[in-house]
Structures are given as structure tokens and as C-alpha cells.
Amino acid sequence: MTAATLHDAHPPAPAQHGTARRLLLGAGWIRAAWMFCLFALIGVGIVVGLRWAAGWTPFLDKQIAVLVGLLVCGPIGFLAGIGCFDYWTYYALGKPTRPEDHSGHGAKSWKDYFRVNTDHKVIGVQYLVTTMVFFVIGGMLAMLVRAELARPGIQFFDPQTFNGLFSVHASLMIFLFIIPAFAGLANFVVPLMLGAADMAFPRLNALSFWLLPIAGIMMVASFLVPGGAFACGWTGYVPLCSTHQPLGAVFFNQAVQWAGASSIMTALNFLVTIITMRAPGMTFWRMPLLVWANFTTSLLVVIATPFIAGSQFFSMFDHVMHTAFFNTVQGGYPLGYQHIFWFYSHPAVYIMMLPGFGIMSEVISTFSRKPIFGYRLMALSLMAIVVLGFSVWAHHMFVSGMASWLRVPMMITTLLIAVPTGIKIFSWLATMWDGKLHFNTPMLFALGFLSMFVIGGLSGVMLGAVPVDIHMNQTYFVVAHIHYVLFGGSVFTIFAGIYYWYPKMTGRMYDEKLGKLHFWLTFVGFNLTFFPMHILGTEGMPRRVVDYAPKFADLNMFISLASFALGASTIVFLYNAITSWRSGERAPGNPWHAMTLEWQVSSPPPTFNFDEIPQVVGSPYGYGIPGAQHAILTPSHAPEEVTVT
Amino acid sequence: MRKGQILTLLGIALVAGGITTAVAVLPTWLPVQASREAGRIDFVIWFTIVISIVIFALVAAVMIYEIAKFRARPGDDSDGPPVHGHTGLEIGWTIIPLLIVTSVAIVSAIVLSRNGDAGVNPLRVDVTAVQYAWTFTYPDAHGLTSNVLRLPKGRSVMLTISSKDVIHSFWVPNFGQKQDAVPGLHPTLHITPDRLGTYPVVCVELCGLGHALMRSEAIVMTPAAFDKWLKSQQTAIASPNASVSGAAVFKNNGCGACHTLTAAAATGKVGPDLDKLAQWAAQAKQPLASFVKTSVTDPNAYIQPGYPKNVMPGTFGASLSQQQLDALVQYLISSKKG
Numbered sequence: 001m002t003a004a005t006l007h008d009a010h011p012p013a014p015a016q017h018g019t020a021r022r023l024l025l026g027a028g029w030i031r032a033a034w035m036f037c038l039f040a041l042i043g044v045g046i047v048v049g050l051r052w053a054a055g056w057t058p059f060l061d062k063q064i065a066v067l068v069g070l071l072v073c074g075p076i077g078f079l080a081g082i083g084c085f086d087y088w089t090y091y092a093l094g095k096p097t098r099p100e101d102h103s104g105h106g107a108k109s110w111k112d113y114f115r116v117n118t119d120h121k122v123i124g125v126q127y128l129v130t131t132m133v134f135f136v137i138g139g140m141l142a143m144l145v146r147a148e149l150a151r152p153g154i155q156f157f158d159p160q161t162f163n164g165l166f167s168v169h170a171s172l173m174i175f176l177f178i179i180p181a182f183a184g185l186a187n188f189v190v191p192l193m194l195g196a197a198d199m200a201f202p203r204l205n206a207l208s209f210w211l212l213p214i215a216g217i218m219m220v221a222s223f224l225v226p227g228g229a230f231a232c233g234w235t236g237y238v239p240l241c242s243t244h245q246p247l248g249a250v251f252f253n254q255a256v257q258w259a260g261a262s263s264i265m266t267a268l269n270f271l272v273t274i275i276t277m278r279a280p281g282m283t284f285w286r287m288p289l290l291v292w293a294n295f296t297t298s299l300l301v302v303i304a305t306p307f308i309a310g311s312q313f314f315s316m317f318d319h320v321m322h323t324a325f326f327n328t329v330q331g332g333y334p335l336g337y338q339h340i341f342w343f344y345s346h347p348a349v350y351i352m353m354l355p356g357f358g359i360m361s362e363v364i365s366t367f368s369r370k371p372i373f374g375y376r377l378m379a380l381s382l383m384a385i386v387v388l389g390f391s392v393w394a395h396h397m398f399v400s401g402m403a404s405w406l407r408v409p410m411m412i413t414t415l416l417i418a419v420p421t422g423i424k425i426f427s428w429l430a431t432m433w434d435g436k437l438h439f440n441t442p443m444l445f446a447l448g449f450l451s452m453f454v455i456g457g458l459s460g461v462m463l464g465a466v467p468v469d470i471h472m473n474q475t476y477f478v479v480a481h482i483h484y485v486l487f488g489g490s491v492f493t494i495f496a497g498i499y500y501w502y503p504k505m506t507g508r509m510y511d512e513k514l515g516k517l518h519f520w521l522t523f524v525g526f527n528l529t530f531f532p533m534h535i536l537g538t539e540g541m542p543r544r545v546v547d548y549a550p551k552f553a554d555l556n557m558f559i560s561l562a563s564f565a566l567g568a569s570t571i572v573f574l575y576n577a578i579t580s581w582r583s584g585e586r587a588p589g590n591p592w593h594a595m596t597l598e599w600q601v602s603s604p605p606p607t608f609n610f611d612e613i614p615q616v617v618g619s620p621y622g623y624g625i626p627g628a629q630h631a632i633l634t635p636s637h638a639p640e641e642v643t644v645t
Numbered sequence: 646m647r648k649g650q651i652l653t654l655l656g657i658a659l660v661a662g663g664i665t666t667a668v669a670v671l672p673t674w675l676p677v678q679a680s681r682e683a684g685r686i687d688f689v690i691w692f693t694i695v696i697s698i699v700i701f702a703l704v705a706a707v708m709i710y711e712i713a714k715f716r717a718r719p720g721d722d723s724d725g726p727p728v729h730g731h732t733g734l735e736i737g738w739t740i741i742p743l744l745i746v747t748s749v750a751i752v753s754a755i756v757l758s759r760n761g762d763a764g765v766n767p768l769r770v771d772v773t774a775v776q777y778a779w780t781f782t783y784p785d786a787h788g789l790t791s792n793v794l795r796l797p798k799g800r801s802v803m804l805t806i807s808s809k810d811v812i813h814s815f816w817v818p819n820f821g822q823k824q825d826a827v828p829g830l831h832p833t834l835h836i837t838p839d840r841l842g843t844y845p846v847v848c849v850e851l852c853g854l855g856h857a858l859m860r861s862e863a864i865v866m867t868p869a870a871f872d873k874w875l876k877s878q879q880t881a882i883a884s885p886n887a888s889v890s891g892a893a894v895f896k897n898n899g900c901g902a903c904h905t906l907t908a909a910a911a912t913g914k915v916g917p918d919l920d921k922l923a924q925w926a927a928q929a930k931q932p933l934a935s936f937v938k939t940s941v942t943d944p945n946a947y948i949q950p951g952y953p954k955n956v957m958p959g960t961f962g963a964s965l966s967q968q969q970l971d972a973l974v975q976y977l978i979s980s981k982k983g
Contacts, residue, residue, distance in 0.1 A: 016711070027883075035775065042670075154914055158854075158914075158915075159854040159855070159857070159915055159954075160854055160953060163851070163854070163856075227953055228702070228953070231854075232851060233851050235813055237811075237850070237851070239810070239811050239812070239828065240811040240812065240852060240853060240900075241850065244810070244811055244853060304898045328828040328829030329828075333829075334812060334827050334828060334829065334830075335827060335830070363862060368715075368725060369717070369723070369724040369725045370724065370725035370726070370727070370728065371727055371728065371729050373728065373729070373730055373731075374729075374730040374731075374735050375729065375730070376730075377730070377735050385954075389916065399814065399823045399824055399825050400825045400827070401806075401824065401825050401827045401830045401832040404761070404832075407757065408750075408757070411750060411753060411754070412750050415746035415747075415749055415750050416743075416746060418742060418746055419739060419742050419743050419746065422742040423735070423738060423739060425704065426734075426738040427735075428710070429704065429707045430728075430731075430734065432708075432711045432715065433707075433711060433715070433728075434715060434725050434726055434728070435715050435725035435726050436715065436717035436721055436723060436724065437711065437715045437716050437717055438717050440715070447708065447712070447796075450704075451704075451705070451706065451708060454700070454701055454704050455701065456793075458693075458696075458700060458701060459697075460695035461693060461695040461696075461697070461749065462690070462694070462697065463747065464749075465689055465693055465749050465752075465753040466753050466754075466757050467689040467753050467756045467757055467760065467821075468686065468689050468690050468693060468753070470686065470822060470823050471683075471686050471687075471690065471818075471821050471823065472824075473814075473823055473849070474814055474816075474849035474850055475849065535672055535673075536684065537676055537677075537710075538674045538675050538690075539673070539674065539675070539676055539818070540676050540816075540818030540819075540845070540847070542816070542847050542848070542849040542857075544851040544856065545856060545857035546856075546857045547857040547858060548857065549845065593722070594889065605956050609925075622727070623724040623725065623727065624724035624725050624726055624727035625727045628727075
């Protein structure tokens, strides 16, 4: 049976009814809309019913009704309506299911990107486009922050709105851009690199994606709630965020739960896929480093993410249910929140770095035409970062008032983590030595990353030293540091990855001139924006302030102007990505002459990736060795000819 | 690697190091040191900056050399040599960074322990944070309270930091030392001021709407001037004057961080303008005195249109004495403009 006939045979039951009924009851946006409303009403009904039965007044407590109805039940209704649970529901009800049903797989038109799709390649693109939308929104919020900070005094926003702007900016960039953008790239690339037809759990994969827009819309929508968005920073420290905030804080608590659930499901999926679905001959020591990077990242996500879920639940309970987990007056412990929060959020820094390290290794090896220098040490240093990453969380709390003996041990582990990170940087430099360097856009972003991440890493070592941290903590020096790590680090690698795999994803080449222009604008704009922040911080300007002392005015004006240029550079990228997708030059299967498996199939790859299972016979980085091969496989056919029996 | 390559690399590293050193030295990075602890902290900062400059210069040199020398010629599709690693190099760049970070850890631990040592008989000051103001109490001077931190030069000071509502953080950039104020905890912070002058006190932990304006001053005085100030203040406490203490209550509780009041030279914009109290009271259809009093003790009772609820702390009813409250209300009514 061909894939096309499978598609036609898909919805046998609704086909017997009228078109209107199919529109209303079939999986899709219309069903998602009414099921969202229905479930939200049921949620509100549960709240009112329970309060009425218990005799609590008012029956309609607005906070709890909004929380249960709009933020918990409504999204579940949306997921059910769009079709995430159809297969599992049929299965649970004992209705006939077809385990080999591929009707929800692959994309033939743009509409297929707007429904529940089980193809890891479609999901990868869905992830990337969604995260780009939130990247642009988050970036615009940052522009508004910089507009307010261009001059001392309060010009455009009242403090509540301003605090909301930078809180939502950080939350979007972390939870809706960097983490899921890496998940999107890996979603597309990892199964291909492993020689697998898809991820281990395609339906779970689809569900992980659809959780994301829910989380993102929730964060942005918090601006519309009476009282304004959550305004306590993305760290959500209590008791400020649990008892002194408007309803918007609950939107943050709950959005983090949805994004976190998405992360955990994807990470489990990657772990199972990487452990069980490697092509014959692909031992762990023959895996590309990008796969290693996502393996280690997934370990971090699975172990750490439940901690932020816990911290946000307890904070929210303090807010809406008057519990006292973190409320001192009733015996709670505010620092407890910080310990639980950072037990996730420090590993989260590596969740936002390790996939980028993987992209670096692929790009630098390919464009240097040389094997990765010290492959095994590179993989082992990833594992070392995972282990050490769990023992450094309290370095965010050196001045928090926690047990002071904890500071020196946490400083030692923090400084030690510089060692495996240094190994990676030195190994990339050694990989380039004596190579044949090709400066295509992905390579430029890789080199930009290498230089910027060294600065971010060194300022990280400075902050790791307790006395330095005591001075710099909560100042603009920290703002500079995290942007050198997360923008100069993570975002540069995301762009390197997007340009590198753009031909594979879209089947088109991007415009190289525009790509290089984008790099230079970003690189220069980035440094002009964030480097002066180091000086502001050491001089004494606190972060998260709507107003500042007049002596900081000149540098702030400079930073604001530079940040607008940096923001504008994204327009070049978006223009390039959109126009090249429509009318770029057709991409060959392997434009970069790379050795890993994803380049050995057509661009874009066939629906089920490989016609024959590849036999892996050697290293993925055998550049310069005459006749070296990573895997043996026969050339694949065009997607239309794929048959499934 | 040939000898010529090493020399070229060192040359580039020297230039890169020179430029980075200029960036480190030319702008003013650190505020003027005003305490012994800041001096030690600044030493660690410069120690790590020097290490950073050396590492950055070496990495930059290798990168610049590679970009210049190993660029593929147009049309050259060949590969580089298949070098897979070098055990000696790999051990080297594991061990050397290990030694460097160990040295940073040792220096830091020593400075940390010396900065925490307050010696015998330090001057004790209780620092209390409340949204959005600082209060400094001198328990050894009959609980004298001030809204600016006055310290004698050269004497070891032990600050006990606490908060009445949310988490704040006490920092004087010139003193270097910093400590969060956490409700329920009373951590200490040790400072030995060693330079006369007036320095900013800032809150560096986001504490709500008035966070940016939660500032005060630290004044380092000669020991003689400090003793004189202590005495004069104690006299003032003994003979309170209603209008004076109303102004003091206004100042000490940080009202000016959020409110405008011309008489107190306060220009806050977070809450309603207190120069227009009569107008607001008329709007709320309440007599002026009771309106002002209720607005202080129970801020949510009447919310001025255009301002959000739950912003003004509801703790003043409990924290102010009846006398203080009456003085404050009297002061506000008598200082209003229209």
C-alpha cells in the first residue's frame, strides 16, 4: 500500500457523515476551539461546584476559576481538540486502532504543518518556526526595555509594566526559544543521524510540540490580565512572586509547567530513540557529537526539570491557596524556593549549552574538513558537565543568606566545571588547525560562538569566585555574563544550526550573502550592546531597575542604540529564511560534503528517511582518510516512490 | 608545529593581550574603594581579570592565525590531514586549567574568610529593609534609628540584615560587600569603612514596583564627628517635636520612594501625588484626616483610580505607633499644596 492510499483511507468513520459534521468533530482547529471553551467551562464549573458544596463564598473565586479553567482545563481541551489524544483515546476505549497508521505523517502542503503531525521532520520545523515567533516577540520586549532605559528617570512605562517586560522577555527567550529551538533542531536531525525512520514515540513527539504554543501564549497573555504581567523576574523569587503579585504570576507558574512537560517528554523520547534506534554498527563511540550532546542534554532535562515544576507549584499554591511553603510569617522558608529553583535552573544553563556544543562539533569539523580533535574526550567532557552541573546550583545564592559554609564547596565545583568546558574550546581550536577552512554562514556563527563564549566563560569563572560574586551579584555584570553565554553562546549556535541544516530541511539553499550580512550585523551589534554592561555592573548599576543613577546615563544610551541595531539584524535573517524557502536555489543532498547520515539522503529527506537501513562502518568524522566512510547505504528514492508494506 | 608558527602566535597573542589590557585599564571599571573588604575583593577581581586576559589573548591568537592561514582557496575541495587527537596536548589542557581554577579557589577562600572576620567589639548596626526603604538602627545607642547609614571611619562594623516583607539586598558598591535581606533570617555582613565620604546604598534584589528607587546613602565620618552625631540624635529623641517627627516618619518609612510630596522633596511616581491629598479625599467623598489615616493603615480600602491594588504595603498600621501615625497624618495634611 502506498503512503498516498494510506492517507486517503484515514478517517473512515467521519467520512460517512456530512462535511459540516466532519469539520466540527474531526481533529483540527475548529474542534480545538470549541473543546477549549468546553473544557474551560467545565473547569470553572468544578471550581464553582466544589466551593458551593463546601459552602465557601464567593462561589466564583476569580483567581482559582481562571487558573483551573483557562490555564489547566482549557489547554487540555485544546490538545484533545487538535487531535493529540485521538489514537490513545481510541485505544483506551477499545475502538479499532491501526498501529501502522501513517496518515498523520509527513507534509504535502503548508496546511500539514498546522495539524498534529507525527513526522519528526515536520515537528522539527514546527518547533523552529514557533520558537522563532517567540524569539521575535521576546526581542521586541527587550527593545521596549532598552527604550525605557535609554535615559534615566521613568519615561514610557510604569514600574509594573516595565518589570513585566523584562520578566516576560527572559521567560520567553529561555522557555520558548532557546530550549525548544534546540529540541526542534535535534528533532529534525537526530533520527536522521542515527539512521532511524523516526523518533521512538512519534505521537508523544507531536504532543510535546503542541504543549509549546500553549506555554508561550500563556506568558504573552499575562500582559492582558488585570494588574498586568508577572513582574518578579523570570526567577520568580518568593515571597515577592507568591504573595505580592497580580494574577499574571499564576500565568507564569502554569506556563512553566506546560513548557516543562514538553521538555521532559521530548527528552524521554530522545533518550529512548538514541539508546534503542541506532542503525546497525552505530556504537556509542561512532555517534556524531550532536547525538552525544542531545543524549547528555536529555539526561539533564529528565532529572532536573521536575524540580522547577515543584518550585512553581508550591509558589502558586502560596499565591492562590494560601499555603505557606515559602511564607515566613506562617513558618515557611523563602530560601527553600531558591534551592529547588536553582537545582533545575542551573542545569538548565547546560540544557541551553550542550546542544549548541553538539552543533559546534558538526559545523567546525565539516567546514574545517578535519576529524574532531579528541572525539572521546569531547564526549566524556559532556558527561562530566552533566555530573558536575548538578553540584553547583547554590553559586546563584552566595549572598542569599544560606548556610555560609556551603559557599566554598559550591565555588570549587563551579570553577571545576570550567575544565571540561575548556577542553571543548581547545579541541575545537585544534580541529581547525591545519584544516581547509570554508567560511560559509554556519562556520561564521560557529567562530562567533567560539570567541563570544570564551568571554562568557571567563566572566563565569570570575563570578564563580565568591568574593567577586559578592560584588557583582545582581548587577549589570551578571546581565552581560548571561547574554554572552546565552546569546553569544546558545543563540549563535542556534543560528549556526539553522543555516547548516536549512538546505536539508527546506530543500533550498539560503542566500549566502544575506547570511553573512546577518552574521556581521549580529556579531557587531551584540558586542556593542552587551560588552558595556560589564562596566555598568562593576561600577554599581543594579539589574532589573526602571530607573538608575544619572552617572550611568551615557553608557545606557549607547547600549540602547546598539541594541536597536542588534534587533534590526534579525530582519535580515527572517527575510533570508522566508524568501529562500520560496525561491532559493534547489539544494543537493549533501551541499557541505559532510559525512554524517542526514547528508546521505535527499534534501529534504524522504518521508521515512531511509529506504534501506544504513550499515554504519566507521567514524562520522573521517575527513582526510582516503576511502573513509561513516555508513554504507544505497541512494534513496524520491519521496513519492516510498512504499510501506 | 614549527618554531616560526609559535613566534607568530605569540606575537598575535601579545597584540590581543595589549588591546584587552587597554580595555581593562582605560575605562573606570570599579567604584572608589571605601572599605578594607572592597580592597580585598578588588584584588580577586583583578587577579581573575589578569587570568582572563591571558587565556583570551591565547585563544584569540590561535583563532586569528587559523582564520588567516588555513582558509581554503576557492575551488579547493580537499580535506585537511586526518589528525584524531594528541594525548599529551589533551592532558595538558585538562591539567593547566585545573591548576588555574585551583589558584582562583584558594585566593577566593582566603579573602572570603578574612572579609568575614569582624574582630572584637565591632560597631553593631541593624539594617531593616521594607518596601521600599532602608532603616538603620544602632542597638548600642539606645536603638537610635536613621534613614541614612552613618559609620565611623576605621572601625569594624557588623551589619545584621533583615527584611519585613519580601527579599531585598543591601549593597554599597564602594564597600564591595553585599547581603540579601530575607524575611525571617538575620544574616550578618562585615564592613570596615576606610575612606571618608558619601556613598550610595542600593537595593539589588528585585523587590517590587519601587525597587529602582529603594536607595539611601552611607556616610563615612571621622570617629569624632560620628560620636557627636550620635549624641545630637539622642537629644532629639528625648524631646520630640510633632512636626519634625512627622517628617521623620515620612522619611524613615521610605514614603518618598513612591509618592511625590514637595515639602519632603520627594518625587516618587509609583503611588498617588500627596501634594493633592485634599483633591483625592474629595474624590473619595471622605473627610481629609480620616481618609489620610485609613489610606496609610489600610491602603486597599480606597484605591485611587489609575493605580493598582496591593502595591502599597499594608504593614504600616502595625509597624507605626499611634503617635507616629498621628504625626505622619498631621504632617501630610499640613504639607499638602492644593
